[in-house]
Amino acid sequence: MDEARKDVPEWTADQVEKALSNGDSHKLIDVREKDEYREGHLPGAISVPRGFLDMQVEEVVPDKSTQLILYCAGGTRSLLAGRTLREMGYGDVVSMSGGYGGWKGSGHEWVKDFQFTPEQLKRYDRHFLLPEVGEAGQAKLLQSKVLLIGAGGLGSPAAYYLAAAGVGTIGLVDDDVVDMSNLQRQIIHNNDRVGMSKVQSARETINTLNPDINVVGYETRVTSDNIMDIIKDYDVVVDGCDNFPTRYLVNDAAVLSGIPNVYASIFRFEGQVSVFGAPDGPCYRCLYPEPPPPGLVPSCAEGGVLGVLPGTIGTLQATEVVKQLLGIGESLVGRLLLYDALEMRFQMIDVPKNPDCPACGTNPTLNTLIDYDQFCGTGAEAPAAEVPETTVTELKRRLDAGRAPFLLDVREPAETEIATIHAQLIPLGQLESRLEELSGHRHQEIVVHCRTGARSADAVRILQRHGFTGAINLAGGIRAWSEEIDPAVPVY
Numbered sequence: 329m330d331e332a333r334k335d336v337p338e339w340t341a342d343q344v345e346k347a348l349s350n351g352d353s354h355k356l357i358d359v360r361e362k363d364e365y366r367e368g369h370l371p372g373a374i375s376v377p378r379g380f381l382d383m384q385v386e387e388v389v390p391d392k393s394t395q396l397i398l399y400c401a402g403g404t405r406s407l408l409a410g411r412t413l414r415e416m417g418y419g420d421v422v423s424m425s426g427g428y429g430g431w432k433g434s435g436h437e438w439v440k441d442f443q444f445t446p447e448q449l450k451r452y453d454r455h456f457l458l459p460e461v462g463e464a465g466q467a468k469l470l471q472s473k474v475l476l477i478g479a480g481g482l483g484s485p486a487a488y489y490l491a492a493a494g495v496g497t498i499g500l501v502d503d504d505v506v507d508m509s510n511l512q513r514q515i516i517h518n519n520d521r522v523g524m525s526k527v528q529s530a531r532e533t534i535n536t537l538n539p540d541i542n543v544v545g546y547e548t549r550v551t552s553d554n555i556m557d558i559i560k561d562y563d564v565v566v567d568g569c570d571n572f573p574t575r576y577l578v579n580d581a582a583v584l585s586g587i588p589n590v591y592a593s594i595f596r597f598e599g600q601v602s603v604f605g606a607p608d609g610p611c612y613r614c615l616y617p618e619p620p621p622p623g624l625v626p627s628c629a630e631g632g633v634l635g636v637l638p639g640t641i642g643t644l645q646a647t648e649v650v651k652q653l654l655g656i657g658e659s660l661v662g663r664l665l666l667y668d669a670l671e672m673r674f675q676m677i678d679v680p681k682n683p684d685c686p687a688c689g690t691n692p693t694l695n696t697l698i699d700y701d702q703f704c705g706t707g708a709e710a711p712a713a714e715v716p717e718t719t720v721t722e723l724k725r726r727l728d729a730g731r732a733p734f735l736l737d738v739r740e741p742a743e744t745e746i747a748t749i750h751a752q753l754i755p756l757g758q759l760e761s762r763l764e765e766l767s768g769h770r771h772q773e774i775v776v777h778c779r780t781g782a783r784s785a786d787a788v789r790i791l792q793r794h795g796f797t798g799a800i801n802l803a804g805g806i807r808a809w810s811e812e813i814d815p816a817v818p819v820y
């Protein structure tokens with residue numbers, strides 16, 4: 329051994345790590361047996377077991393002046409292998425002391441190659457042909473875990489395609505059973521499954537499609553009490569829920585857990601998709617700081633939904649999930665995709681991160697989950713009751729008569745890109761610091777609007793506190809304007 333050390337200098341794991349991260353021109357060779365290598369190895373290491381060294385090394389490293397860094401399990405085999413290589417004429421050979429065990433023990437990065445079965449090599453062949461996916465990408469998908477909130481309209485196509493693509497673990501949260509009225513769009517279920525739990529029905533469909541997939545079922549509803557525990561093991565969350573309390577809950581839990589949340593919602597002929605909760609990206613609250621008043625937005629069960637619509641939107645979600653898992657392409661982080669099936673129109677709007685966002689802003693105030701039923705207004709008193717109000721009909725009458733009041737919009741800039749009635753914009757979160765811009769209207773009428781009337785009611789209270797005597801809330805917000813006055817203004 330001492331003889332060998334004379335010819336082959338030894339580097340510690342830290343020294344090797346430094347050389348690797350400097351990107352020096354060297355070759356890193358793992359001289360352990362193949363099965364040891366398969367269990368894990370240094371990133372970028374080439375496997376040449378010691379017994380094959382003299383036969384294979386000249387093929388792998390033809391240039392004998394190349395620096396070779398060798399390692400084995402503990403440091404002995406590589407030292408001896410180094411000596412052999414020196415004898416073969418390689419001029420610069422280094423052995424890592426402590427070997428792979430020492431490397432792992434000092435907390436350095438290691439990797440394990442995925443071993444595909446012959447069936448998997450066939451199944452994922454079309455992915456292997458894409459350099460952006462390839463074997464490494466497919467291995468990543470098979471080792472990924474995606475949690476779907478809801479196995480209904482959106483969850484059906486999303487889960488089905490993710491399973492086909494080989495996303496190895498699919499978690500499904502749904503406490504519902506399959507109903508005949510689901511089958512017009514929830515394609516993961518079928519006639520024979522009516523009455524069966526949706527989780528079980530989806531599991532059977534997925535397993536028939538692709539036995540590689542491990543389906544983890546949660547026959548429950550996500551709540552503030554259980555969601556953190558459920559999502560903690562997943563790489564990505566897919567929000568396919570159909571109600572506001574769950575949507576805010578999923579958003580906040582994803583932000584708190586640092587897990588990207590592929591969001592979508594659908595109604596009648598329209599849908600929207602985005603990716604929230606990514607590092608530096610916005611969240612659902614950045615886009616919609618407040619929920620609509622309870623009862624204002626009908627659910628699909630009340631308002632109907634085109635059967636194909638969730639197929640389109642859920643498949644877009646699955647696309648974003650796969651991109652997110654593989655780290656390829658340009659994701660919907662910071663963008664909201666709007667789809668109108670009747671017009672067959674896609675529209676993209678930017679969603680900036682709101683620095684004042686209570687969940688993901690610069691100084692987040694929301695450090696724990698809250699009561700989302702209460703937040704979304706179940707049982708709460710109508711917040712706009714105590715402030716002076718006007719109606720959209722009255723506003724329209726005055727505009728027509730040429731007696732337009734001063735209009736203030738307290739929504740977020742992204743919302744004005746969707747729909748606007750051309751009011752001056754000061755987002756609610758900035759109102760108190762920007763009151764000077766309104767100083768000319770201190771004792772004049774200011775009609776304040778937001779999306780549905782709740783934020784603008786808060787704005788009226790703020791204005792009143794600061795001595796603005798003529799602040800009035802526009803009841804129902806821009807949504808009421810779209811519905812009652814001008815259908816050309818999009819509802820969102």
Ligand SMILES: [Zn+2]
Pocket residue numbers: 610611612613614615682685686687688689
């Ligand atoms: Zn946010």
